[in-house]
Structure formats: structure tokens, C-alpha cells
Amino acid sequence: MPSPLPPKAERLDAFMARANARYYASKPLLSDFITAPEISQVFGELLGAWAATVWQNMGCPAQVILAEAGPGRGTLMADVLRLITRCAPDFAHALNVHLVETSPLMRQAQKQALAPYAHPTWHDRIEDLPSGPLILLGNEFLDALPIRQFVQTPSGWHERYVMDEAFHLVPCNAPALPDGRKLEPDTIVELCEPALEIARYLGLRFAAQPGVALFIDYGHHSTLTGDSLQALRHARPAHPLEAAGEADLTAHVDFTAFGATAQQASACIYGAETQGAFLRTLGLMERTEQLATRATTEDAAILRDAAHRLAAPEKMGHLFRVMALASPGLPSPPGFMKGADV
Numbered sequence: 001m002p003s004p005l006p007p008k009a010e011r012l013d014a015f016m017a018r019a020n021a022r023y024y025a026s027k028p029l030l031s032d033f034i035t036a037p038e039i040s041q042v043f044g045e046l047l048g049a050w051a052a053t054v055w056q057n058m059g060c061p062a063q064v065i066l067a068e069a070g071p072g073r074g075t076l077m078a079d080v081l082r083l084i085t086r087c088a089p090d091f092a093h094a095l096n097v098h099l100v101e102t103s104p105l106m107r108q109a110q111k112q113a114l115a116p117y118a119h120p121t122w123h124d125r126i127e128d129l130p131s132g133p134l135i136l137l138g139n140e141f142l143d144a145l146p147i148r149q150f151v152q153t154p155s156g157w158h159e160r161y162v163m164d165e166a167f168h169l170v171p172c173n174a175p176a177l178p179d180g181r182k183l184e185p186d187t188i189v190e191l192c193e194p195a196l197e198i199a200r201y202l203g204l205r206f207a208a209q210p211g212v213a214l215f216i217d218y219g220h221h222s223t224l225t226g227d228s229l230q231a232l233r234h235a236r237p238a239h240p241l242e243a244a245g246e247a248d249l250t251a252h253v254d255f256t257a258f259g260a261t262a263q264q265a266s267a268c269i270y271g272a273e274t275q276g277a278f279l280r281t282l283g284l285m286e287r288t289e290q291l292a293t294r295a296t297t298e299d300a301a302i303l304r305d306a307a308h309r310l311a312a313p314e315k316m317g318h319l320f321r322v323m324a325l326a327s328p329g330l331p332s333p334p335g336f337m338k339g340a341d342v
Contacts, residue, residue: 040303195253222256255323
């Protein structure tokens with residue numbers, strides 16, 4: 001039987017939000033992990049070309065918001081803007097850079113990284129972005145949003161709460177996922193309400209004004225359930241409930257639920273493609289070879305190894321997924337093999 005709920009226990013999503021807020025505020029260099037933009041400059045260049053094509057597909061609006069959610073050190077946006085400045089000057093003239101970031105330390109790092117290209121405006125939430133045509137990038141943003149976990153036991157459904165580095169179960173109703181999937185017995189179900197709120201907001205926004213959002217994250221596009229909560233501390237796996245605020249807490253992104261929510265709010269959905277297929281379609285290997293032929297033998301090997309790490313199925317190629325949300329009526333964004341789910 002589940003133990004009685006202690007007075008100071010907090011729901012898992014509240015614990016995760018508190019722990020990650022402390023972690024990101026105190027570790028501006030994000031030393032526990034490395035993201036795709038830091039693996040290869042080609043990643044950001046491809047997304048810069050992707051954004052330029054999306055802008056053209058939107059009819060080349062004279063003013064457009066180019067935003068990134070969870071910009072990290074600013075590496076991705078710097079690579080994006082460098083490519084746009086060099087190859088799409090009309091787009092560079094039209095765009096206004098906005099960043100969704102809550103950490104003052106991270107904002108300072110982003111300001112320095114983007115100083116040669118732009119003077120961004122910062123916001124605490126995606127919902128705070130100004131109105132107007134929008135192109136939004138989010139790489140490894142959704143996975144850090146707090147989740148709730150529900151456990152089905154012989155006595156019914158229970159929700160996980162946290163206290164003293166341990167879980168406590170509290171009776172509750174069965175969780176409802178937006179895609180209506182059947183929940184199997186004896187399983188753990190995760191629900192990321194902030195991600196679903198973002199999907200709903202973007203779907204409604206894109207139905208009213210032009211926009212496209214691209215999300216790249218590790219996760220699944222299926223009806224899978226199970227416990228995916230994990231932690232990295234000092235670049236090594238750690239217990240997710242221990243030393244709150246000292247580790248990066250993440251969970252796999254449920255792209256099925258995310259896409260279903262955006263679709264119900266009137267967005268067109270593309271993907272989720274595997275990262276490997278998406279980047280290869282955009283020209284990852286070709287651009288890597290362009291750079292490699294002008295590099296030293298050692299640097300060329302580093303570039304090719306980085307491309308392999310991003311795209312190979314046994315590396316990041318299948319673990320990471322890519323999904324786009326778009327306004328109805330816009331052409332399909334680059335990189336997606338199939339048409340939109342509408």
C-alpha cells in the first residue's frame with residue numbers, strides 16, 4: 001500500500017522545476033553535457049539555412065521574429081546568424097532576435113556570444129514573445145521541462161511525490177494523454193504539462209498569424225510509456241532525487257502527445273523525424289565535406305567524426321527526434337520526408 005503523504009512532500013514536477021531552476025542558475029557553462037551545436041558548427045549552419053527557407057516560404061515578411069528557446073551558451077544562435085548574415089542578407093535585415101531564457105548567468109553568456117551579430121531581447125516564457133511572424137528554434141529545450149509521473153498499482157492509479165530523496169505515492173485519477181492512447185496495466189505514465197501548454201499556445205498562435213517552430217530533442221514518437229527521468233551530475237548519471245539542484249534533470253520528450261496537442265489547436269505537424277534523417281536531408285554530409293576539404297587532416301577527421309556523432313543511428317541519429325509546428329497553408333518546412341499531419 002502507498003505510504004501516507006508527508007506534509008512537506010512535493011509533486012514530482014514541482015521538485016524537478018525547483019531543482020533545474022537552481023541548476024541552470026548556478027552552472028552557466030553547462031559542463032555536465034554537450035549539445036549538438038557544440039559538437040559541430042554545421043548543425044547551426046543547417047538550421048540557419050532552414051530558417052532562411054522558412055522565411056521565404058512565409059512570403060519574406062519585412063519584419064520577423066527569430067527566436068530560440070533554451071539557447072544554452074548562445075552557440076546555436078551564433079552559428080545560425082553567421083550563416084544568415086553571409087548567405088541571406090535580406091533575411092538578416094528583416095529578423096529580430098529573441099531568446100527565451102530565465103537564468104541571468106546564461107543571458108550574459110548569450111549576450112557575449114551574439115554580440116557580433118545581434119542585440120537580442122530576452123523573455124522568461126515562449127508565451128511572452130511579441131506578436132508577428134515567428135520562426136522559433138528549440139534544441140534540447142523540451143526535455144528539461146518538469147514532468148508528472150503516474151503509477152498504476154493493484155489498488156489503482158497513484159501520482160509520484162518527492163520527499164527526503166524518495167518517492168511517495170498518492171492516489172489519483174487515471175492520467176489523460178492528448179492523443180488518447182490506451183494505458184497498459186503495471187506501467188508508469190509521464191505527463192509534461194508545460195510542453196503541452198507550449199504546443200497549445202503555438203498551435204493557436206500559428207492559426208492566427210504566420211509561424212513555424214522547430215523542436216529537436218531526445219524522445220519518442222510512439223505510444224510508449226515508462227520511467228524516463230534521469231540526471232547528470234559531473235557529467236555522469238546520478239540518482240534524480242539526490243542533491244537537488246546539483247544535477248541536470250531531464251525526461252524523454254513525448255512527441256506524440258506534443259504533436260497531438262498542437263494539432264488540436266490547429267497547427268500543422270511535421271515529423272517527428274529522426275535527427276539523422278533530418279540533418280542528412282538538409283545536407284549535413286555535403287557541408288561537412290566542404291569544410292573538411294579546406295581543413296587540416298586532423299581537423300577534417302574531427303569534422304567527419306562530429307557529423308557521424310550527430311547522424312549515426314547508434315549515436316544521436318535515432319535517439320533524437322525533430323518535429324515542426326507550422327501555420328496552416330504554409331509550404332512544408334525543409335527536412336521532413338512526409339507531408340504534414342493535419
